[in-house]
Amino acid sequence: MRNNLAKAIVFLGTTALVAGCQTSAKQNDAVAEKLPVIETFAPKKEILTTExxxxxxxxxxQQVDIYAKVSSYVKELKADIGSQVKKGQLLMLLEAPELSSQLAAAQSRLRSQEAVYTASRSTYNRLFETSKVEGTVSRNDLEVAEARKNSDFAQYQAAKAAYTEIQTLLGYLQIRAPFDGVVATRNVNHGAYVGPAGKGSEAPLMTIxxxxxxxxxxxxxxxxxxxxxxxxxxxxxxxxxxxxxxxxxxxxxxxxxxxxxxxxxxxxxxxxxxxxxxxxxxxxxxxxxxAKDSTYVVPKTAVVTSSEGTFVIVVADHKTSRLPVQKGRVLEDRVEVFGAISDSTQLVKLATEEIPDGTSVK
Missing domain, CATH: 2.40.30.170 (Efflux pump adaptor protein, beta barrel domain)
Structure with a gap:
């Protein structure tokens, strides 16, 4: 009797335990069925090419505006709008009568200083040769002659520089093309006054x-x-x-x-x-x-931009969490993302702000 009673108790306990396990499994299945079903995907790297x-x-x-260097008048136009010109080709002749007078005066000063320097140099040379005979020429007279020669030479060089300067200014009266090109604009006519200052300098003579x-x-x-x-x-x-x-x-x-x-x-x-x-x-x-390197490209719907920032939703162990990312280029329905993403990461395909962190999903 006692053995039969014990066996009955064990049987009833085992039956209750099995029934309890079955009830718990059914409850878990019911909870799992109630969890929302969310579509996920694993991101992949691509070399994205867009335009x-x-x-x-x-x-x-090359483009240059040509201005007048000296105050002058337009004497002759050698090119006009649309003209094909070559480097060094004469485009315009200017006229400045006062420069011709200045050149003549500078030439006269140059010749005068040249004559003075020639005379003082000859005097010094004669004194120097005579001074080789001891007692014929005092040392002071020789030094004075040398100083005069040097002074006259300096005046001669200054006159030569002034003459060269006037010649250079006369060269500016010939406007030449700096490179091969086309005359795009012309803003002057015959007889127009041009110069480095005043109304004549408001607009360029030509544009090449x-x-x-x-x-x-x-x-x-x-x-x-x-x-x-x-x-x-x-x-x-x-x-x-x-x-x-x-x-x-x-x-x-x-x-x-x-x-x-x-x-x-x-x-x-x-x-x-x-x-x-x-x-x-x-x-x-x-x-x-x-892109130089491959990057992760995901659907636009997987990226959420809100007041809290830009993020994607990651699913791990059936729980959601937000992962901050940076958006790159957008191509139709896809977008580049940069962040702590790997090939094994599971992302929600249709992400929204309404999915908070820790949401249980199936």
């Missing part, structure tokens, strides 16, 4: 542009400047030539950001075959932005 379209300005590779080779300049925002480098090829277009694209190569980068625009100046050299492009045109440049 940035920016307005750019086309200018002549080199148009067979052009300069394409664009200001690239700070966040994109790191993607560009010298030698990168790109395409651009202009509104005046619809349907046509032109190529260029990055030749120079300023290496510094403009203090006002917070952008870096990038210049490209353009060979203007057929002179289709003109300085002053506004172009639209397609700048290729290719």
């Amino acid at each position: 940035l379209r920016m307005p750019a300005e086309i200018t002549g590779f 542009q080199q148009q067979n080779k052009l300069r394409l300049s664009v200001y690239v925002p700070e966040q994109y400047s790191g993607y560009l480098k010298n030698g990168s090829a790109l395409q651009f277009s202009v509104k005046s030539l619809p349907g046509q694209t032109f190529s260029a190569t990055i030749a120079r980068m300023s290496g510094a950001l403009d203090s006002k625009l917070r952008s870096e100046r990038v210049e490209m050299d353009v060979i203007n075959a057929g002179n289709k492009l003109l300085p002053g045109m506004v172009a639209e440049v397609q700048l290729p932005l290719t």
Whole structure:
């Protein structure tokens, strides 16, 4: 009897334990079924290539405004707007009658000083030769003659410099092209007064542009400047030539950001075959932005930007947590992110601010 009673008690205890375990498992399953189902994904690295379209300005590779060096009048025009000119070609003749008078006066002073110096030098040479015979010439007379010779030589050199200066000023009356190019503007006519000061200097006489080779300049925002480098090829277009694209190569980068625009100046050299492009045109440049290294690219819906910052939602052990990230470039429905992310990280695909940290998910 006692053995049968013990067996009955053990059986009833085992049955109760099994029933309790089954009840607990059912409760856990019920709780798991109530947890929200959230779609997650593992981020992958990619080398993202995008394009940035920016307005750019086309200018002549070389451009110079020509002004008059001396006060004068326009005597003759040798070139006009649109003229193709070569380096050293005469563009304009100016006239300054007072310079001719100054040149004649300087020439007379030069000849006079030359004669004075020649005489004093001869006197000194004779005294020097005579002084070799002891007692014929006093030492003081010889020193005075030498001093006079040196003084006359200095006056002669000053007269020569003054004469050369007037000759140089006369050379400024001939305006010549500094390089091969095109006359873009002409602001004077025959007889106009020009000079380094006054109304004659308000506008340049002419503007010369080199148009067979052009300069394409664009200001690239700070966040994109790191993607560009010298030698990168790109395409651009202009509104005046619809349907046509032109190529260029990055030749120079300023290496510094403009203090006002917070952008870096990038210049490209353009060979203007057929002179289709003109300085002053506004172009639209397609700048290729290719990352140097692979970066994590995720769907836009996985990144949340709020007053608390930019973050993604990570799922670990069925619990959510917010991970701060920085956004990079955006391409259609994808975006670059930078942060403490790895290939094994599970991110919520449809992230929202309504998912707090510690949320249990299935």
